[in-house]
Amino acid sequence: MTSRTFLDCRGDAHSLAAVTPVASELGPALPQPRGRLSEGVVVALRSGRPALLDGLDPVYADSDDDAALALWTLQELSYRGFRGVEETLEWDARVVGLRVALERAWEEELRALCGAPTGDTVPVDVGSTILEMAEADDGPSVAAAVQRHATVDQVRSLLAQRAVYHLKESDPVAWLVPRLEAGPKSALAALQADEYGNGVAGRLHHAMFTAGLQEWGIDATYGATIDEAYVETLQQSTTVTMFGLHRRLRGAAAGHLAAFEATSSIPSSRMAQGLRRLGYEGAMAAYYDEHVEADAVHEQLAARDICGAMVAREPHLWADVHLGVRAVFELEARFATRLLDSWGIAA
Amino acid sequence: MSVEPVVRGTGECVACPGGPLLVRGDALVEDREGREHPTTRPVSAVCRCGRTRRDPWCDGTHKLLPERHRPA
Numbered sequence: 536m537t538s539r540t541f542l543d544c545r546g547d548a549h550s551l552a553a554v555t556p557v558a559s560e561l562g563p564a565l566p567q568p569r570g571r572l573s574e575g576v577v578v579a580l581r582s583g584r585p586a587l588l589d590g591l592d593p594v595y596a597d598s599d600d601d602a603a604l605a606l607w608t609l610q611e612l613s614y615r616g617f618r619g620v621e622e623t624l625e626w627d628a629r630v631v632g633l634r635v636a637l638e639r640a641w642e643e644e645l646r647a648l649c650g651a652p653t654g655d656t657v658p659v660d661v662g663s664t665i666l667e668m669a670e671a672d673d674g675p676s677v678a679a680a681v682q683r684h685a686t687v688d689q690v691r692s693l694l695a696q697r698a699v700y701h702l703k704e705s706d707p708v709a710w711l712v713p714r715l716e717a718g719p720k721s722a723l724a725a726l727q728a729d730e731y732g733n734g735v736a737g738r739l740h741h742a743m744f745t746a747g748l749q750e751w752g753i754d755a756t757y758g759a760t761i762d763e764a765y766v767e768t769l770q771q772s773t774t775v776t777m778f779g780l781h782r783r784l785r786g787a788a789a790g791h792l793a794a795f796e797a798t799s800s801i802p803s804s805r806m807a808q809g810l811r812r813l814g815y816e817g818a819m820a821a822y823y824d825e826h827v828e829a830d831a832v833h834e835q836l837a838a839r840d841i842c843g844a845m846v847a848r849e850p851h852l853w854a855d856v857h858l859g860v861r862a863v864f865e866l867e868a869r870f871a872t873r874l875l876d877s878w879g880i881a882a
Numbered sequence: 883m884s885v886e887p888v889v890r891g892t893g894e895c896v897a898c899p900g901g902p903l904l905v906r907g908d909a910l911v912e913d914r915e916g917r918e919h920p921t922t923r924p925v926s927a928v929c930r931c932g933r934t935r936r937d938p939w940c941d942g943t944h945k946l947l948p949e950r951h952r953p954a
Contacts, residue, residue: 722925729925733924800940801943804941828936828940832925832926832927835898
């Protein structure tokens with residue numbers, strides 16, 4: 536046990552009581568491990584003994600599921616934490632060390648998946664280029680399946696997956712704010728004001744999604760559906776969190792935001808139509824209705840006023856903006872393929 | 883084809899190439915029937931392609947139109 540006091544250079548004793556670990560009383564339960572790596576993380580956090588992380592390394596992951604869940608768990612310490620887990624662990628050097636090692640490994644895989652921009656030149660009109668990339672994306676569409684023929688049970692399974700991100704919608708993007716100059720910062724603040732309900736808690740997007748989950752009879756508690764989350768769902772979450780947590784990846788955070796918004800209006804309209812087709816005309820349809828209009832604004836702000844301005848100031852950021860954009864398409868295509876396959880629909 | 887939005891307000895208005903008119907701040911925007919709608923967002927996107935189903939607001943429909951039918 537380490538001492539709870541330390542001596543300064545004059546020999547005076549100081550109490551460390553102010554940083555005595557306090558276990559969080561709220562927050563979700565820790566997830567069920569999916570392999571040795573995520574089990575090591577869960578055990579270390581639950582016991583409050585980060586020394587148990589010593590020797591854990593991304594290469595020991597039993598599967599992509601195991602690695603993604605281990606990373607998701609470590610990153611969640613910066614959102615809502617976990618019930619019973621000491622809050623000081625968020626910035627414990629061993630916790631951060633393993634988190635960053637997992638993020639580096641995932642970033643390398645993600646860059647290989649997404650590819651680099653062709654050519655060395657930065658587009659003249661970055662905003663239009665991003666919106667054109669979004670229009671050209673021809674990945675499988677979950678929203679089209681919901682619009683036309685998904686059943687109530689199938690939609691329920693989709694919403695449980697979406698809850699992993701939608702219950703913290705826009706939160707990882709908030710980390711981008713302090714890294715921007717005035718122009719893109721004010722555009723992002725306007726976008727986030729909308730995401731956060733313009734001062735009305737009930738219009739806050741993740742609160743609207745909570746109401747929608749309740750309408751659909753799904754546990755809307757933050758983190759409640761994590762044990763049924765696909766690896767593809769976990770990776771969508773860990774990617775956007777990684778982009779938010781690392782200032783180095785600010786270009787990717789902005790590109791991800793722009794592509795996410797630019798592939799939202801029309802799919803949201805299809806989702807709302809599908810929910811109404813199934814007789815669910817309440818809170819969840821309202822959530823998607825809101826995204827039709829809001830994201831028609833947000834895609835323009837994100838692509839032109841945020842990404843465009845960031846690349847104009849720092850042209851080297853274009854490669855990472857491109858990474859963020861491609862990551863949205865690639866990870867959603869993987870998710871949609873997995874989900875539609877489980878519905879018996881060829882993607 | 884494109885329509886010219888009618889906007890009454892003091893905030894800046896910027897036309898996005900091939901897309902909506904972005905209106906900053908509070909304004910009144912006319913729909914196709916001439917009825918006025920107040921903005922409810924810090925920035926609003928107003929339809930310029932004439933095909934929105936959420937008149938007068940942009941719903942992304944311009945993206946489904948061939949290039950020649952999009953606003954300039």
